[in-house]
Amino acid sequence: MHYIRFCRPPEVQAGRSQASVKIVLTITTDLSDAFLSPRNPVPLAVIGAYTERGPGGDGADRLIPAPLTAAGSPPTWRAGMRVLKLDLPLPPLPRPLETLQIRPLSRQLAALATSDVLPGDRGLIMPVYADMPREPGAVGPSVCFRSLRLSAGDGRGGAGAAAAAAAVPPLQIEEDLGESIARHIWDSGVVMVSMLADLCSVGSPAGGGGPLPRLRSILLQQLHRPLNILELGCGVGVLGIGLARILSLAQQAEAGAKEPPHILMTDLPEAEGKARANIARQAGSFEVAPADLDFEPLDWQDGQHGKFGGKAGSRAWDLVVLCDCTYNTDTLPPLVKTLSALHGHTARLGSSAAEAPTKTEVLVATKPRHSSERIFFDLMSADGWVVREQTVLPLPLLDAEGQTVEVYLFGK
Template sequence: MHYIRFCRPPEVHSGRSQSSVKIVLTITTDLSDSFLSPRSPVQLAVIGAYTEHNDGRSQLIPVFLTQNNPPAWRAGMRVLKLDLPLPPRPIETIQIRPLSRQLTALSTEDVLPGNQGLIMAVYADMPRQGDGRAPSVCFRSLRLSAGDVAAGQTLQIEEDLGESIARHIWDSGIVMVSLLADICLDSTDASHGKPLPLFRGILLSDSRSLNVLELGCGVGVMGIGLARILSLRRAKHTPHILMTDLPEAEEKARANIARQGESLAGGSANLNFEPLDWHDGEKGVLGEKAASRAWDLVVLCDCTYNTDTLPPLVKTLSALHSHSARRSADGRCHVRTEVLVATKPRHSSEMIFFDLMSDDGWTVREQTALSLPLLDGEGQTVEVYMFGKEG
């Protein structure tokens, strides 16, 4: 996939007769390691929006800023600079996406088929006149839809402005949210023959509350997406999802939990964050929240790229498995922690993860590969593995 990015915050300039907004953008892969190089120019739509209040209700009104002369991203570009006139009414947010609907990832149903090149739109709040503060974050938006479920619910995830790979959305998270929507929201009973039956069974079981812990959550795409999707499913028991990462990830993860607003306010899913360093986890040292439950499922997305962290990661997984077994020993049912790993392979050295898992007694119970094509090159895949461990 490719992502439109603001290189710096949008800047509003006031003129004598009309104000304008200056934008500097780029289009790169999730790690910003290559720029989009399309065979044909990709026209872009820049859309502002303001809120209109009528009869006690608020409605977001879009305003196309590039309707007559859409800008285009061409092969060989590294940045695109725009200076666009603003409408008389101040706009509150701005969105940049491909003009072509087929090239745009707007919903989870766009992502999962994997049969078209996808570019994710970017959104940002506009700087306020006289405020003097430029926005430091942007956000991504993805409608949650599958089968006969209406696409009215939208997942919004905040990330940092710029091209740094830290505190950004990565491919595997987007693909996994799309897979979760397909599994949990499609009520057409069309799951026969689909991949990952064990994973599907865990997610769809209504026998008791589902407890899920995420390692290396980053900005929170997977954990928050799971909570939102399970809340839409309206299961009999409230699921508990705990996102964990290093302490420096906490601010962004909590900001994204807060961004969900009323979508999780009804108690349909319990979502929280707690710091967890794998160097502590490998010793069995867990935080209060991580130690409070036996975990049915541990999930991680794009966490195997740094081979230096793989030994403590594997030991942390085993420690969580042992903790869950001990905690559930005196309970009414035995909990055996399963592990789901989603990764877009980036280099061959990542294969050591599977050797380390095998050495620690983990086996692959099921696996699949989900297509992730590129608009300007050969398709890629996100590989998904379910691991189990006896004892």
């Protein structure tokens, strides 16, 4: 995919007749290693939004969109560009703008929902959002966020499904501005959340007819008993948080127990700030009881020896998930040993508690970037792991050679 990125925070400046907002953006791949070079120019829409303290019957606040660019003369990204600088006048509004969205003008190109991403032939460019500075001359926050509407749970069909989907708060994930690869969303996370949203949807096949039926069965166990999921290398948290939201939607759509899943995201200590900021962003977004969603630092150098923090060590884990964690081959031996240590830890807890799970399965998503990553599968096999299920998902990519995300479910 390609991602619209702010190169620096949007800035509001006062003018003689009206204020304006200055924006510097780029469009790159997830690792910022290539700029978008489209065969045809890509017009962009820049849309602000403010909250209307409306007098509606329900008394609820409403977010009102305010387009800042005219459809007839939109700013446009062309092949050969590295940055695009905009200075857009702010129209008179009853309240200051609170957020800013930049997306492709063509709905076909914009990844606005998980259902855009999976087909692989649309949702090619990820829009970007930012909170706006309130005063002229002020600079906005040094973070932006991504937003995806979730399709899980809206498989009921018809107008009711569309209305229900529109009422579901989108998944919002904060990331840093700029083009660094740290503290950013990567391709596999977006594709995995999109696949899981479809897999856990009411309308997806109950068994055998869809991809990864065993994985679907594991995930939907949470309708009948608590489900414990641990994520390794969570980064900004798109997979763990997205999975929490998706399972909440599945609970809403199905009759059954409403015990929320427990999801523990782990990574190196420097990832904690962004992961916790994104956990906090989910306040009020869960459709039923919020998932027990938490973070704990976990270094694989410790994990390979079975050294876990109090949170990781206190539970037996049904499922360990990770995405885009196999690109650095130096970390693969401790990663595999950490997975095996978690499996052994779960087995030990299971032997002393009749209701605890006795086996841990592992869900891995990877976008192959170089051939040396294949050693991961050799290491997993040598440690007794076998592939239970697998699938290959197309990665949306505009005017470039097709790429894929590979998904594997391992067990012992």
